[in-house]
Amino acid sequence: MNTGDTAFVLVSSALVMLMTPGLALFYGGMARNKNVLGTLMQSFIMLGIITVEWVLWGYSMAFGPDHGGIIGGLNWFGLKGVGMEPSAVYGPTIPHMVFMVFQCMFAIITPALITGAFAERIKFSAFMLFSILWATLVYNPLAHWVWGVGGWLGKMGALDFAGGTVVHISSGISALAAAIIVGKRRGYGTVPFIPHNLPMTVTGAGLLWFGWFGFNAGSALASNGLAANAFVVTHVASATAALSWIILEWLHRGKPTTLGAASGAVAGLVAITPGSGFVGPVAALIIGALVSVICYGGIMLKSKLGYDDSLDVFGIHGLGGTWGALATGLFASKLINPNGANGLFFGNPGQLWTQFLAVAVTWIFAFVMTSIILKVVDVIVGLRVTDEDEERGLDISQHNETGYSVS
């Protein structure tokens, strides 16, 4: 056991925890006045829902003893045997509990990311049920496939340092399915859906950027050079993407916007996530510069395709995550991480194909499973609030509260 590593991963866990309230602010500011609490709540309460799920069966399903590369067994139900000694296979220099709680924070933020797709219209009970089922049936298996010892995507050689497929593609694609199945908000296309508090959104983006250092650098599971590399490329990609996004919209729409700067920063963080332990700073510049083009283009396409992904979860996490996973297959280098692999630009075109397969599997699995789960939830409790409740807003109709009052 190593005290430096333990301290570092504990602090990283706390940093990743802060991303979820950060996400709540990022999303809450983009919602309308009457839905600010409903939107904040759908991220914030994930800390409650998923932590309980994770302790009871989530961690064991994702990381417990492997069954056929598909799923972990329930041997660690209720964290049985997950103690203060290091695990044999996960983070050999830190207590097993530290690895578990670090992973818990990832499991929390992933379903919270999806909530931007159905913001302003889903019933709270349906949201709760969906989140538990999604965590159990989508996140846990996927985390096992990629990160669990024996998981089949990891064995195939797919590189995902900190969660490009498991966190961002899975939530982004699920968001697309959710936007289609839950349907558009009332007034979509006729009423302007204008963000009610962009200062809140920019604050949230700042917290996400801060927390992401724990997300990516912490994924080294040790306080070492690889963590330093992940920290640096994370920062570089986010910075570059914030810049490239505002330049893009400056050219396209005439003005650089704060929402654009915040969106670009988050898109850059998403894109660097899978490669943060495999690529260097110059690759991070390229990954960050191009992610804005891809995400901005995708968001432009949304209005043509006509689905209402309210806060652009697919546009940023789905597309940005896909770009990041593929870019890892281009720029990965064994000079950065000898335990990784070389990418196309380092003489190994096969890695790009492996990355592509992992992306395709995640797309299909997340889309199909999310669709099924939503249909089931719709039958059990109904997905949407009534038209009248939607007009009144989620704050009053779902929570009996309002975010702002006059006096």
Place this chain on the structure above:
Amino acid sequence: MKKIEAIIKPFKLEEVKDGLSRMGVKGMTVTEVKGFGRQRGHKEVYRGAEYQVDFVPKVKIEVILDSKLVPQAIALIQEKARTGKIGDGKIFVIPVEEVVRIRTGETGKEAI
């Protein structure tokens, strides 16, 4: 007694208020409002999507005056709130039947 309601550009509020105070007006009520006239609105862009925002932010001033002071007050507001560009706003004059000062019970001109 009359009430003057003036809808003006928000950044002109200070000048109008100072002018009216110098004229002897002792109180006023100011509200942030939104509306449109010939100026119509402006466009806002969020993540590349353009929205036409019809309602433009304005300030509404309400002042109650002795009828004799009305022409002078109108001239003053017009002078102070005018930029010459579209969207300078409007002034309305409305008759007031009664005014009561809640604390003392005074009524009419005494209560203004």
